[in-house]
Every structure is written in C-alpha cells, then in structure tokens.
Amino acid sequence: MTRIEEYTCIVCPAGCLLKVLADQNHIVKVDGAGCQRGVEYASQESSDPRRMVFTVIKVRNGELPTVSVKTSRPVPKKHVFTLMRMLASIELEAPVEIGDVVLKDAYGADVIATRRVGRLKKPVYCSY
Amino acid sequence: MRRMLEQEYDVIVIGGGPAGLSAATRAVEKGLKTMLLENREMLGGIPLQCIHTGFGVHCLKEDLTGTEFIARLIDRAERLGVESLVRTHVLSINIESLREKTVYAVSPKGLLKIRVKAIIYAAGARERHQFEVGLTGDRPDGVYTAGEAQALMDVYGVLPGRRIVILGSGDVGLIMARRFVMEKAEVKAVIEALPYPGGLTRNVVQCLQDFDIPLYLSHMVREVRGHDRVEKVVVTRVNGEMKPVEGSEFEVECDTLIVSAGLRPDIDLLEKMGVKTDPATGGPVVNEFYETSLPLVFTAGNALVINDLVDYDVEQGEAAATFASKLLENYETPSLNWRQVYRGRNIRLVVPQLVSGKMSVLFYARVQHPENNVNVTIRETGFKRRLLRVKPGEMIRMKVPVEELAGLNGEKLIFEVVE
Numbered sequence: 001m002t003r004i005e006e007y008t009c010i011v012c013p014a015g016c017l018l019k020v021l022a023d024q025n026h027i028v029k030v031d032g033a034g035c036q037r038g039v040e041y042a043s044q045e046s047s048d049p050r051r052m053v054f055t056v057i058k059v060r061n062g063e064l065p066t067v068s069v070k071t072s073r074p075v076p077k078k079h080v081f082t083l084m085r086m087l088a089s090i091e092l093e094a095p096v097e098i099g100d101v102v103l104k105d106a107y108g109a110d111v112i113a114t115r116r117v118g119r120l121k122k123p124v125y126c127s128y
Numbered sequence: 129m130r131r132m133l134e135q136e137y138d139v140i141v142i143g144g145g146p147a148g149l150s151a152a153t154r155a156v157e158k159g160l161k162t163m164l165l166e167n168r169e170m171l172g173g174i175p176l177q178c179i180h181t182g183f184g185v186h187c188l189k190e191d192l193t194g195t196e197f198i199a200r201l202i203d204r205a206e207r208l209g210v211e212s213l214v215r216t217h218v219l220s221i222n223i224e225s226l227r228e229k230t231v232y233a234v235s236p237k238g239l240l241k242i243r244v245k246a247i248i249y250a251a252g253a254r255e256r257h258q259f260e261v262g263l264t265g266d267r268p269d270g271v272y273t274a275g276e277a278q279a280l281m282d283v284y285g286v287l288p289g290r291r292i293v294i295l296g297s298g299d300v301g302l303i304m305a306r307r308f309v310m311e312k313a314e315v316k317a318v319i320e321a322l323p324y325p326g327g328l329t330r331n332v333v334q335c336l337q338d339f340d341i342p343l344y345l346s347h348m349v350r351e352v353r354g355h356d357r358v359e360k361v362v363v364t365r366v367n368g369e370m371k372p373v374e375g376s377e378f379e380v381e382c383d384t385l386i387v388s389a390g391l392r393p394d395i396d397l398l399e400k401m402g403v404k405t406d407p408a409t410g411g412p413v414v415n416e417f418y419e420t421s422l423p424l425v426f427t428a429g430n431a432l433v434i435n436d437l438v439d440y441d442v443e444q445g446e447a448a449a450t451f452a453s454k455l456l457e458n459y460e461t462p463s464l465n466w467r468q469v470y471r472g473r474n475i476r477l478v479v480p481q482l483v484s485g486k487m488s489v490l491f492y493a494r495v496q497h498p499e500n501n502v503n504v505t506i507r508e509t510g511f512k513r514r515l516l517r518v519k520p521g522e523m524i525r526m527k528v529p530v531e532e533l534a535g536l537n538g539e540k541l542i543f544e545v546v547e
Contacts, residue, residue, distance in 0.1 A: 007333075008329060008330070008332075008333045008337075009330075010329075010330035010333050010334050011330075012330075013328050013329070013330065013522060014517075015328075015329030015330055015333070051334075051338075052181065053310075054179045054180050054181070054193065054310075055179070055310060055311070056179060056281070056282050056285055058285060063170075064283060064284075065284055065285050066282070066283065066284065066285040068179035068193065068195045068282060069179075070179070070181070070193055080310075081310075081312075084310055084311075084312075098195075098196055098199055114179065114193045114195045114196045115176075115179075115195040115196075115199070116199055
C-alpha cells in the first residue's frame with residue numbers, strides 16, 4: 001500500500017512543500033523539493049525523524065547557575081523527551097568549557113557544553 | 129570626594145554584544161586606541177541567552193549556538209587586546225567639537241570621564257512590552273517578554289510558568305514555544321495579529337507543528353485576567369484593519385503570558401544628544417558610513433536597525449569601525465552631497481537612509497508584505513535585481529555597486545520592490 005506524506009522543508013529559509021510517496025518500507029518518490037537537500041530531508045523525516053536537542057544543565061559553583069548544551073548530532077525524535085529527563089538529573093561542577101562532553105553516547109549522540117562557565121572564586125550555594 | 133577618573137581614547141564603543149565586539153575588534157585592528165563599554169556583568173549581549181543554533185552561518189561558515197558564537201567573538205577580541213569595561217553604564221555624552229567628545233560613565237571603579245574622537249553606539253535593542261501592544265486588564269505576576277523568559281530559563285535555569293500563552297509569532301516567540309514544551313510546560317496557544325506568521329517558515333514547522341501547538345493568525349490578546357498570578361487571557365479575532373471582530377472573544381486559561389512583540393532600537397542616549405531618527409526603523413538616520421546626524425557618532429547592530437541574523441550585526445559593527453577609522457584620517461563627509469533614500473512600493477524600512485553616490489552601498493531593507501517574483505529597484509539609477517520571494521520576516525540585504533549609484537541625479541532616490 002502506498003501513502004503520501006507532506007512535509008515543509010526546514011533545511012533552508014525557502015520552506016519548500018515536500019510530498020513523499022512511500023510504500024510499506026521505502027520511499028518511492030519525493031516531489032516539490034527545490035534541491036537535493038530537500039529530498040534527503042524528506043526521506044529522513046519519513047523513515048527516521050531526528051531532532052537536535054538544546055537545553056541547559058545545572059552547574060554548581062559557577063559564575064552562572066546553568067550551562068547550555070547541545071547534542072552532537074540529531075537524535076531520534078521519539079527519544080527526545082527521555083533524553084531531556086536524563087539531562088534534568090545531571091549536575092556539573094564549574095568550571096565548564098565549551099566542547100566538554102556532558103553525557104556520552106545518548107541515542108547515538110554526545111551531549112556537549114556550549115557555554116563557558118567559570119568557577120566562582122568564592123563558592124556560594126545560591127547566587128541568584 | 130572621589131575624583132573622577134579621566135581617560136583618553138580615539139574611539140569608544142558602547143555595547144558589548146555582537147556588533148560592539150566586532151566594532152571594537154576592527155577598530156583595534158585599524159590601530160585606533162579603543163575602549164569597549166558594556167553595562168551587564170559580562171561581554172556578549174543577547175547571544176549569551178541563545179542556546180539554539182543558527183549563528184555564524186554566513187560570517188564563520190559554521191552553524192553555532194548563540195553561546196558558542198559569542199565566545200568566538202569574545203576570544204578574538206581578547207586575543208587582540210581589546211580593552212573593555214563591564215558593569216559600566218554611560219550616563220551622557222557631550223559634543224565639544226567635531227573631533228572631541230566627552231563620555232561620562234559610572235563603573236565599579238567610580239565615575240569615568242573619557243575624552244574621545246569618535247563613538248560607535250551599539251547598545252542593541254529593547255523588547256516591545258505589553259503596553260505597546262494594547263494589552264489591558266489586570267496586572268498580575270506572570271507576564272514576561274520573550275527575551276526575559278529566555279534569560280530566566282537558559283541563563284538562570286528558572287521556568288517562568290507551566291501553562292503558557294505566547295503573544296506574537298516572531299522567531300523569538302516560536303523558539304521560546306519549543307523551549308517551553310521541551311521543559312514540559314504546556315504551550316496553549318501562539319497568537320498573531322497578522323494573517324501570516326512573523327517568523328521563518330522553518331521555525332513555524334520545527335517549533336510549533338512538531339509539537340502540535342495551535343497558532344491563531346489574525347487574533348490578538350485583548351485582556352489579561354488574574355489576581356496575584358495570570359489566570360486567563362481573553363483572545364479575539366481581528367479584521368483586516370486590526371480591529372477586534374465583535375463576538376469572537378474566547379478565553380484561554382494559563383498562568384503565564386509571553387509577549388513576543390518584536391524589538392526596537394534602544395537609542396535613548398543618542399536621542400538625548402539630539403540625533404535625527406527614522407520612524408521606520410526606530411533607529412537613527414545614518415549615511416553610508418553608518419554615521420548618524422551627529423558627526424563621528426556611528427551606530428551598528430540592532431541599535432541601527434533590527435537585524436534577523438547576527439551576521440548582519442557583525443558586518444555592520446566591522447563596517448562602522450572601518451568607516452570611523454577612515455573618517456578620523458580624512459573627514460570629508462561635510463563636503464559630500466547626501467541624497468535621501470526614500471521608501472518606495474512595499475518597503476517598510478531601508479538603511480542607510482543617506483547615500484553619496486560615490487561608493488558602493490550595502491542596503492538592508494524590509495518589505496511590508498510577502499510577494500513572489502519581484503524586482504528590487506532604484507528607478508533613478510536603473511538599478512534592478514530579481515528576487516524569487518520577499519517576506520517581512522526576512523531582511524533584504526542588497527549590495528548596490530557604485531556604477532549603479534553614480535548616475536544619481538537630483539536630491540532623492542526611491543528604493544522599492546516592483547513586480
């Protein structure tokens with residue numbers, strides 16, 4: 001049985017409307033894409049949708065109380081909220097450097113710090 | 129009484145965000161004695177609170193988060209030895225003569241009196257708040273601007289509420305909708321007064337549709353209700369003239385209202401100095417050197433015009449510093465005959481507002497409504513470029529070479545979008 005799925009491409013600001021013709025297990029055809037990247041996006045989105053995850057994690061004794069993090073590559077969409085819950089329980093000790101790996105191999109990606117958080121010279125328990 | 133600290137510099141840059149950092153870095157590269165002033169605790173400005181990617185795609189050829197991007201700019205400035213002061217707030221600027229200005233500022237070191245030749249003003253923008261979008265009703269706790277909510281969540285780790293309504297569908301509002309859902313808050317609705325979303329299509333898709341968040345176009349929040357905390361908002365449909373449609377009101381229960389109603393250049397300090405402003409941009413009127421109506425006072429970044437991409441702020445900051453250095457060497461602007469750039473068909477704003485016709489100019493413009501297959505033209509010089517589509521949410525960035533400005537006759541030129 002074939003089915004038609006519609007996606008709006010998010011690869012670039014043009015926002016092409018993509019039509020994917022697919023049967024049980026594979027994609028037959030992608031229509032409406034302005035470029036090859038759109039075809040790849042639609043195929044990925046139809047078979048195995050993935051998302052980048054951005055959030056913040058608690059930091060102790062830092063100049064700021066949180067460090068921002070991202071996944072090193074997109075993770076399966078269905079695991080995004082499980083990953084968020086895992087990250088909510090992590091607490092780091094300052095200093096944190098950009099690129100530090102916060103969590104290794106979570107659903108095929110590493111979780112990486114994206115903000116530098118220096119250590120407070122005089123540790124405090126609540127800075128804000 | 130403590131004495132005022134007196135210092136002397138060639139250039140002072142006000143504001144340590146992307147535009148200011150880029151301006152200060154370029155000014156130092158040009159050999160100018162430069163001081164960068166920032167009024168928050170650390171350099172960086174708004175990208176410090178932007179944990180999503182989309183930064184530096186053009187100027188660094190990498191897709192970075194705001195936090196990663198700004199760290200690169202700060203590191204580069206530090207490597208070059210850019211002098212900066214944080215927690216320093218400029219109180220006033222006196223213009224003594226063309227090349228002499230006195231800047232008074234408060235800093236942790238005390239009062240500062242800085243003599244400078246040129247100023248680059250890059251203090252960014254402020255958010256439009258609830259009273260600028262006609263919100264009435266109670267005034268309970270729980271009403272935040274999108275930027276405040278972003279700083280609370282992504283810098284300080286505080287979730288501002290659990291059941292959210294977002295007013296405005298600009299990119300910041302859309303990105304915050306996704307952030308709230310990711311942190312397990314419920315986003316009940318995004319309300320937009322215009323018949324189309326304010327932000328990029330891809331943000332509507334990946335921030336709203338991905339999480340089934342309802343987007344109400346041609347609707348506005350009329351009233352906030354709640355005693356201590358927001359309890360509900362009253363939403364109404366609006367017609368083409370932005371007037372509420374009778375009988376279309378409905379209530380949405382929520383504990384938080386996020387106002388994401390866009391930004392305005394923050395130029396209070398320049399206005400006090402009597403700078404000429406452009407009602408279309410909300411920023412100062414500038415010539416092609418990014419110089420305001422005050423000689424050797426330049427502006428860049430969101431203080432000049434609200435930019436969609438951080439790359440433009442960087443570009444404007446660097447350009448302002450380059451021009452500052454050039455004009456400090458040889459001040460010729462008074463002898464130039466400025467032509468005013470008028471907003472023509474389907475143009476909401478355009479900068480710079482003054483051009484000489486003696487050099488190539490990079491224009492930034494925004495349209496009033498979306499269109500496909502159009503030409504950007506300057507009729508007076510015959511300049512014409514085809515664009516596949518234009519949208520209010522996406523700035524037009526258009527370089528017009530000197531050859532296509534040189535044929536200028538008369539006082540004005542009209543920048544417009546035609547079919």
